[in-house]
Ligand code: ATP
């Protein structure tokens with residue numbers, strides 16, 4: 084039976100990398116019935132809404148979705164479409180994986196870090212306001228329930244992925260109540276997973292460590308803001324933002340997406356690196372139980388990168404998105 088998956092092309096280079104990922108999935112022979120839905124700038128243009136209700140309904144019905152990056156429309160008076168998706172679907176955990184592949188320019192070989200970011204609370208909960216004309220505040224909001232939920236998700240995910248260690252990034256020495264609660268919740272949950280090594284790092288030291296000794300890190304759990312930054316940092320350490328891949332998880336649904344954004348500086352030129360989205364699609368296939376096809380895509384990506392003949396600009400080559408996609412499909416067979 085075909086899997087039903089909601090597909091959101093999104094904005095910017097999403098229009099280039101999502102079709103590429105779809106082509107690669109189709110080349111594996113796995114039957115997927117794609118339900119194409121709108122979100123982001125394209126949705127505003129076509130139906131006058133940033134995240135239409137029928138897009139939410141489709142994801143809830145299919146339980147699995149893949150999306151391209153969405154333009155942040157806040158400056159134009161809309162709520163951020165990513166934040167809307169997160170809150171309407173209860174996507175409390177954002178997983179971002181930064182994996183080194185042979186052939187990619189990077190001073191670090193062998194990095195393979197999974198960052199799990201709590202995605203609904205912290206300073207990004209949206210409680211920001213002006214205090215008179217020359218001052219402003221943003222509230223940092225942390226609950227025990229969500230902290231424990233994301234910690235449990237992280238440890239469970241680490242175990243399922245065969246990982247050995249979970250590190251919590253925080254600043255609990257200063258933010259004793261908020262980050263303190265996050266850390267305390269993670270510690271409590273960690274006690275239920277004795278087979279996993281558990282430790283914690285102050286966020287500043289975590290950044291230093293990630294650049295100095297990234298191979299010492301395996302799975303990193305962080306509150307919203309630090310997690311956002313650490314995921315890009317880890318992607319850079321592994322070689323390129325264009326290779327980062329991941330997904331967003333809630334109690335009922337999974338929404339997969341690459342780590343990079345809309346990349347307006349290169350959008351529409353056919354030169355975006357599609358591998359982040361292609362690896363994202365592989366992660367999705369794995370989630371759907373299509374482990375062989377997922378592995379075949381990973382191996383094809385590793386092969387093309389190792390050979391180093393077809394590389395997009397961000398990886399030091401001159402290939403187009405279409406050439407890179409064709410090379411992956413050729414390597415599948
Ligand atoms: P957004 O606000 O949507 O996150 P951004 O301006 O932050 O957009 P990113 O997509 O995060 O842009 O990209 C940051 C930099 O990395 C840009 O210079 C972009 O061109 C580059 N980049 C990101 N993704 C890719 C990719 N898939 N292929 C090539 N370069 C990329």
Ligand code: MG
Nearest residue numbers: 343344345346
């Ligand atoms: Mg960005």
